Amino acid sequence: MAYSEKVLDHYNNPRNVGSLDKKEADVGTGIVGAPECGDVMKLQIQVDKETGQIVEAKFKTYGCGSAIASSSLATEWVKGKTIDEALKIKNSDIVEELSLPPVKIHCSVLAEDAIRAAIEDYKKKQGTKDQEQ
Amino acid sequence: MKQNIRKRPIYMDYNATTPCDPKVVEAMLPFFTEKFGNPASRSHAYGWEAEEAVSMARRQVADLIGAGPKEIVFTSGATESDNLAIKGVAQMYGEKGKHVISCVTEHKAVLDSCKRLETWGYEVTFLPVDARGRIDLDELKKAIRDDTILVTLMAANNETGTLHPIEKIGEITREHGVLFHCDATQAIGKVDIDVDRAKIDLLSLSGHKIYGPKGVGALYVRRRNPRVRLVAQIDGGGHERGMRSGTLAVTQIVGLGKACSLLQEGMKQEVEHCRTLRDRLETSIMDQLDYVYINGDPDNRLPSMTNLSFAYVEGESLIMGMKDLAVSSGSACTSASLEPSYVLKAAGVEDELAHSSIRFSLGRFTKEEEIDVAVEQVVSAVRRLREMSPLYELVQEGVDLKTVQWEAH
Ligand SMILES: Cc1ncc(COP(=O)(O)O)c(C=O)c1O
Numbered sequence: 117m118a119y120s121e122k123v124l125d126h127y128n129n130p131r132n133v134g135s136l137d138k139k140e141a142d143v144g145t146g147i148v149g150a151p152e153c154g155d156v157m158k159l160q161i162q163v164d165k166e167t168g169q170i171v172e173a174k175f176k177t178y179g180c181g182s183a184i185a186s187s188s189l190a191t192e193w194v195k196g197k198t199i200d201e202a203l204k205i206k207n208s209d210i211v212e213e214l215s216l217p218p219v220k221i222h223c224s225v226l227a228e229d230a231i232r233a234a235i236e237d238y239k240k241k242q243g244t245k246d247q248e249q
Numbered sequence: 250m251k252q253n254i255r256k257r258p259i260y261m262d263y264n265a266t267t268p269c270d271p272k273v274v275e276a277m278l279p280f281f282t283e284k285f286g287n288p289a290s291r292s293h294a295y296g297w298e299a300e301e302a303v304s305m306a307r308r309q310v311a312d313l314i315g316a317g318p319k320e321i322v323f324t325s326g327a328t329e330s331d332n333l334a335i336k337g338v339a340q341m342y343g344e345k346g347k348h349v350i351s352c353v354t355e356h357k358a359v360l361d362s363c364k365r366l367e368t369w370g371y372e373v374t375f376l377p378v379d380a381r382g383r384i385d386l387d388e389l390k391k392a393i394r395d396d397t398i399l400v401t402l403m404a405a406n407n408e409t410g411t412l413h414p415i416e417k418i419g420e421i422t423r424e425h426g427v428l429f430h431c432d433a434t435q436a437i438g439k440v441d442i443d444v445d446r447a448k449i450d451l452l453s454l455s456g457h458k459i460y461g462p463k464g465v466g467a468l469y470v471r472r473r474n475p476r477v478r479l480v481a482q483i484d485g486g487g488h489e490r491g492m493r494s495g496t497l498a499v500t501q502i503v504g505l506g507k508a509c510s511l512l513q514e515g516m517k518q519e520v521e522h523c524r525t526l527r528d529r530l531e532t533s534i535m536d537q538l539d540y541v542y543i544n545g546d547p548d549n550r551l552p553s554m555t556n557l558s559f560a561y562v563e564g565e566s567l568i569m570g571m572k573d574l575a576v577s578s579g580s581a582c583t584s585a586s587l588e589p590s591y592v593l594k595a596a597g598v599e600d601e602l603a604h605s606s607i608r609f610s611l612g613r614f615t616k617e618e619e620i621d622v623a624v625e626q627v628v629s630a631v632r633r634l635r636e637m638s639p640l641y642e643l644v645q646e647g648v649d650l651k652t653v654q655w656e657a658h
Contacts, residue, residue: 158639176639178563
């Protein structure tokens with residue numbers, strides 16, 4: 117299978133590989149996919165409470181080159197965005213940017229899900245904290 | 250030109266296909282141009298010359314498997330040989346019975362031919378395999394019924410290299426008066442096969458897996474004790490004693506014959522060469538990486554290959570990481586189906602490990618330096634991808650992945 121230049125670039129030089137401390141209140145963690153399906157993505161965001169801006173993003177992905185590229189791109193895109201802006205990222209944007217072929221569209225869907233899951237996790241943490249206060 | 254060659258990846262996919270040996274090409278060349286006759290032309294020297302070349306090739310193929318030249322039918326490859334053997338026997342002996350026995354890990358050419366029989370009203374028993382890809386001989390015995398006409402089992406599996414005990418299988422089929430077809434496409438040239446010793450009645454082989462050309466193969470059809478008869482699947486001029494019509498592909502056949510005679514001479518050294526390199530590859534990788542598993546039967550497999558699962562990394566991304574290696578993967582991502590290898594699945598390999606499997610198959614032209622480059626690439630790619638793998642991270646944290654609730658799609 118031939119990969120697009122951009123997929124190769126993200127695969128060879130993945131942006132923001134790593135982990136944030138999932139116990140921190142300002143960190144949201146999303147893990148989506150399943151090992152038996154051949155891809156699992158973990159995407160984490162760190163949010164500035166004052167501005168609602170995503171100041172840091174990290175990922176780890178088990179999956180094909182397109183899955184790695186999709187999640188790498190997702191971290192690049194969410195960084196600097198507010199949560200609401202990040203929620204507007206669509207899988208079709210990822211497909212277009214990386215020129216993913218039809219059989220790899222599920223990788224972009226997974227990346228979108230990972231963003232949403234991370235934001236949801238962050239919001240849940242904030243919600244429970246608000247109640248405590 | 251030189252740079253071009255250098256840039257090409259190291260070929261470790263000999264189970265998929267092999268290059269033609271230069272000696273094979275050399276033998277073939279005159280038959281494209283000067284010696285272009287049709288062996289069926291009985292009236293002039295062009296025909297005689299071609300006929301003679303085909304006869305010699307027939308003998309070369311036959312000699313390699315301990316058969317007689319009259320027992321060799323030339324085909325377009327092992328796919329056609331499998332189709333002809335299975336469908337041809339089923340149609341010829343359908344009056345006697347309509348039951349066939351095969352196995353879940355056979356090549357698609359066998360499985361789909363068997364499935365075709367099912368649409369014709371035949372019944373097929375597909376034997377299961379254990380974790381090493383082995384069948385249980387007692388199960389084979391139990392599966393044989395009064396109406397069983399054929400057992401079709403491969404000598405060596407193309408994905409895992411697991412060897413079936415063909416001599417014991419032949420013992421059982423002969424005792425029960427059932428025909429034994431063996432797809433030996435992967436085993437030829439790597440393990441000794443003698444059709445009499447193994448009591449094989451029909452055997453498929455292919456040119457392009459043994460350093461011969463693509464588009465040619467053979468079916469061995471036993472002529473004595475018992476005499477096997479077939480219904481032809483391609484009708485026409487009655488070539489190959491009526492079993493396979495069509496003008497003989499003389500060039501290809503000469504190439505196949507030459508490939509067989511080269512194996513006859515050099516197989517012993519070649520097997521040792523491959524085994525040494527395979528062992529070096531496998532042990533070096535396993536010494537440097539944890540969570541690596543051998544697929545297939547480590548004690549009884551092709552000497553030239555290893556199929557390894559690298560847990561917590563996905564096969565396609567691993568192949569991308571090993572830029573200078575041409576290997577294949579049991580991962581879904583490398584096929585159109587999105588299903589991981591049915592061969593590994595049948596052996597009970599978990600989907601996750603099937604997704605992480607890589608088949609390294611070596612051959613005549615593999616060099617020791619290439620093994621060392623391969624080891625280095627495998628080790629560094631696996632390490633890099635594990636650094637990126639959320640699964641590896643969880644395992645390092647002591648999490649049992651089986652207890653995790655995954656959000657599958
Ligand atoms: C076990 C086995 N049987 C049959 C075939 C088909 O051979 P051919 O390509 O000559 O049709 C192959 C090759 O992929 C094989 O490995």
